[in-house]
Amino acid sequence: MKNFFESFTQLIFPNLCICCKGYLSSQEKYVCDLCNYNLSLFELNELINNNLRAKFWGLLPLYDCLAYLIFKKDNEVQKIMHEIKYNGNKELCYEMGLVLGKFISSHRNTIDVDFIIPVPLHKNRENQRGFNQAEILANGVSRIIRVPVLTDGIRRSVDNKSQTSKNRFERNKNTDKIFSLPNSAVLEGKHVLLLDDVITTGATILSCGQILLTVKNLRLSVAALAVTN
Ligand SMILES: [Zn+2]
Structure with a gap:
C-alpha cells in the first residue's frame, strides 16, 4: 500500500x-x-598523508584525518551542501552521514574511536536552521560505525558571525574563547572523532581540536563530509 x-x-x-x-x-x-x-572524491589514494592533514601540521597532533568529497564552486557537492544548509534538508544530511560512515568503515577499519563529537553551532544559529548539520551527519556515521555521538561534547558559547574577512591568525584568535568542554571528564583517555560537514580554512577544527587536546590522554581524529581544495 x-x-x-x-x-x-x-x-x-x-x-x-x-x-x-x-x-x-x-x-x-x-x-x-x-x-x-560522479561526485568529486577527495584523494582516495593518499589517505594518510593527504593535504587536509597538512592543514593541521604543527598545530594539531592528529591520529587520523579524512574527508570524503571535494567541495568546489558549482560542483555537485556544493549543491548537496546548499540543499542541506539553506533548504534545511535534514533527511539528505542523514543520508550523507550514512555514506560518510560507509566510507570511514571501508577505508579506516583500524579507526578505534570511542566518541564522535560534532562541531557545534551556536544555539541561535541552530534554532534558525532547525538542526546542526554536523550533528545529523554524526548520527548517520554513528549508525554505520556503531560509535556513540556526544552531542554536548563541545559547546559554542559565542555566536561569532562571519569570520571570512579575517586572516587565519585573527580567526584562530577569535575562536580561541568561544568553545568550552562541558563533559571533559568522560573524555579522559578516549579517542575522539571530531566531525564537521565542510572544512574550509580549518580554523574551526583547529579551535575545537586544541580545546579537546587539553583533556588528559585524549587522542584526536578529524573527519568531514567534504573539504574545499
Ligand atoms: Zn543527478
Whole structure:
C-alpha cells in the first residue's frame, strides 16, 4: 500500500535529483545514481598523508584525518551542501552521514574511536536552521560505525558571525574563547572523532581540536563530509 502511495505522489510531484534536476527513480533518493557516481572524491589514494592533514601540521597532533568529497564552486557537492544548509534538508544530511560512515568503515577499519563529537553551532544559529548539520551527519556515521555521538561534547558559547574577512591568525584568535568542554571528564583517555560537514580554512577544527587536546590522554581524529581544495 505504501508503495502505491509513493508511486502515486511521485506521479504528481516527481522527485528530482538535487544535482542535475533529472527525474529520480523510486530506488534513488535526492541524488541520482549518475550524479552519485560522479561526485568529486577527495584523494582516495593518499589517505594518510593527504593535504587536509597538512592543514593541521604543527598545530594539531592528529591520529587520523579524512574527508570524503571535494567541495568546489558549482560542483555537485556544493549543491548537496546548499540543499542541506539553506533548504534545511535534514533527511539528505542523514543520508550523507550514512555514506560518510560507509566510507570511514571501508577505508579506516583500524579507526578505534570511542566518541564522535560534532562541531557545534551556536544555539541561535541552530534554532534558525532547525538542526546542526554536523550533528545529523554524526548520527548517520554513528549508525554505520556503531560509535556513540556526544552531542554536548563541545559547546559554542559565542555566536561569532562571519569570520571570512579575517586572516587565519585573527580567526584562530577569535575562536580561541568561544568553545568550552562541558563533559571533559568522560573524555579522559578516549579517542575522539571530531566531525564537521565542510572544512574550509580549518580554523574551526583547529579551535575545537586544541580545546579537546587539553583533556588528559585524549587522542584526536578529524573527519568531514567534504573539504574545499
Ligand atoms: Zn543527478
